[in-house]
Amino acid sequence: MSVTFAAAWLAAAIISHHAPALSARPRAAQAAAPRSISIEAERFSFTPSRIRVTVGEEIALRLRSADTAHGFKIEGTDINAEIPKRGKGEIVVRYKADAVGRYRFACSRMCGAGHDFMQGEIVVSAANEAKER
Numbered sequence: 001m002s003v004t005f006a007a008a009w010l011a012a013a014i015i016s017h018h019a020p021a022l023s024a025r026p027r028a029a030q031a032a033a034p035r036s037i038s039i040e041a042e043r044f045s046f047t048p049s050r051i052r053v054t055v056g057e058e059i060a061l062r063l064r065s066a067d068t069a070h071g072f073k074i075e076g077t078d079i080n081a082e083i084p085k086r087g088k089g090e091i092v093v094r095y096k097a098d099a100v101g102r103y104r105f106a107c108s109r110m111c112g113a114g115h116d117f118m119q120g121e122i123v124v125s126a127a128n129e130a131k132e133r
Contacts, residue, residue: 034058034094041083041107042066044114051122053097064090071108074122080108097124 037059040047053059063072063083073080074095081091107118 034060036060036062038062038064039072039120040064040066041070041072041118043068043112044107044118046105046107046118046120049120051120053122053124054127055097055100055124056127058094058096061093061095062090063093068111069109070111070118072105073108074103074105076103082109095122097122100124100126 035053035057037048037051039051039061041063042065051059051061061072063081065083065086065088067086069085070083071080072083072091072093074093077095079093079095081093083091101124103122103124105120105122107115111118
């Protein structure tokens with residue numbers, strides 16, 4: 001029993017001796033979490049329909065539907081996802097604004113007679129332009 005006690009005491013001494021050094025080690029740099037923006041899809045609109053970001057910013061678009069299933073496509077990208085119908089959850093789409101401009105998004109799933117009007121835009125501006133607003 002004294003051998004077990006000695007081994008446990010030695011292990012505790014080693015751990016407590018090295019614990020401050022272990023906790024003081026710098027962690028690898030973590031990327032900033034993307035800004036989260038909630039968007040509601042409903043026949044025949046997205047709310048909000050205009051999203052403003054700055055160049056280099058990454059956003060997480062949290063999409064949910066207030067009625068039927070809809071699509072969500074950002075033109076000029078490979079983003080094309082299906083938003084589940086009301087009560088079936090949400091999807092999260094990540095988008096990084098790489099260049100200044102206006103990027104149209106639209107419903108990519110036929111949802112009724114006003115489907116073609118269901119669109120919005122992501123407005124990407126330079127960092128200094130965003131501060132002036």
